[in-house]
Amino acid sequence: xxxxxxxxxxxxxxxxxxxxxxxxxxxxxxxxxxxxxxxxxxxxxxxxxxxxxxxxxxxxxxxxxxxxxxxxxxxxxxxxxxxxxxxxxxxxxxxxxxxxxxxxxxxxxxxxxxxxxxxxxxxxxxxxxxxxxxxxxxxxxxxxxxxxxxxxxxxxxxxxxxxxxxxxxxxxxxxxxxxxxxxxxxxxxxxxxxxxxxxxxxxxxxxxxxxxxxxxxxxx
DNA sequence: CCATTAATTGTCG
DNA sequence: CGACAATTAATGG
Numbered sequence: 165x166x167x168x169x170x171x172x173x174x175x176x177x178x179x180x181x182x183x184x185x186x187x188x189x190x191x192x193x194x195x196x197x198x199x200x201x202x203x204x205x206x207x208x209x210x211x212x213x214x215x216x217x218x219x220x221x222x223x224x225x226x227x228x229x230x231x232x233x234x235x236x237x238x239x240x241x242x243x244x245x246x247x248x249x250x251x252x253x254x255x256x257x258x259x260x261x262x263x264x265x266x267x268x269x270x271x272x273x274x275x276x277x278x279x280x281x282x283x284x285x286x287x288x289x290x291x292x293x294x295x296x297x298x299x300x301x302x303x304x305x306x307x308x309x310x311x312x313x314x315x316x317x318x319x320x321x322x323x324x325x326x327x328x329x330x331x332x333x334x335x336x337x338x339x340x341x342x343x344x345x346x347x348x349x350x351x352x353x354x355x356x357x358x359x360x361x362x363x364x365x366x367x368x369x370x371x372x373x374x375x376x377x378x379x380x381x382x383x384x
Numbered sequence: 385c386c387a388t389t390a391a392t393t394g395t396c397g
Numbered sequence: 398c399g400a401c402a403a404t405t406a407a408t409g410g
Contacts, residue, residue, distance in 0.1 A: 231399095337390070337391090339391080347399085348400080349390080349392085350393085350398095350400085351398065357392090
């Protein structure tokens with residue numbers, strides 16, 4: 165009983181539905197715990213909707229050279245795989261647990277059936293996907309930039325804008341940020357040093373203090 | 385403590 | 398800039 169973590173009720177995607185529907189969905193859903201580092205989604209796995217209940221999952225692609233490109237991190241309440249369910253398979257997309265993570269899995273057929281029988285759910289999915297789309301567009305803007313420092317500066321300024329502060333706390337390991345920005349930890353480390361040397365920022369571990377936002381914008 | 389992983393630094397192509 | 402190696406720092410048992 166206490167084991168009923170009911171991700172269905174706690175997840176935005178399903179939260180607004182009435183009890184009847186939630187119970188229905190909950191019956192179709194499978195709960196599974198993934199240890200840190202375990203693959204949650206692979207290109208050749210069964211198509212399914214993955215909803216994160218606890219923990220987090222990183223989504224990434226592998227480049228031709230085998231380097232991984234971090235796309236995003238899905239936290240509690242987030243979901244992934246809806247495009248697989250809509251027949252858009254990505255042959256190079258992986259999801260991996262960043263920590264011990266509990267997920268709720270919904271099979272392809274079941275989810276499709278749900279969409280057919282529940283217009284509210286379909287609508288909610290569309291709305292939430294619109295939000296996801298914006299993040300993806302933001303990620304795309306990185307990929308179109310040639311220089312690493314442009315991507316890094318864009319990343320920094322985005323967070324500044326979002327938090328309305330010049331104090332930026334990098335929410336991931338440098339290794340992962342490097343992957344997110346499409347570069348290597350070595351290059352990233354050198355870019356930090358350069359920005360610091362130019363006295364545009366100040367850094368202590370994952371804490372960045374933006375000293376000259378205007379000058380940074382000059383690099384875009 | 386030791387072992388493992390992350391971050392940094394140097395050098396080269 | 399990325400790849401690789403070597404070194405140092407940080408983390409976790």
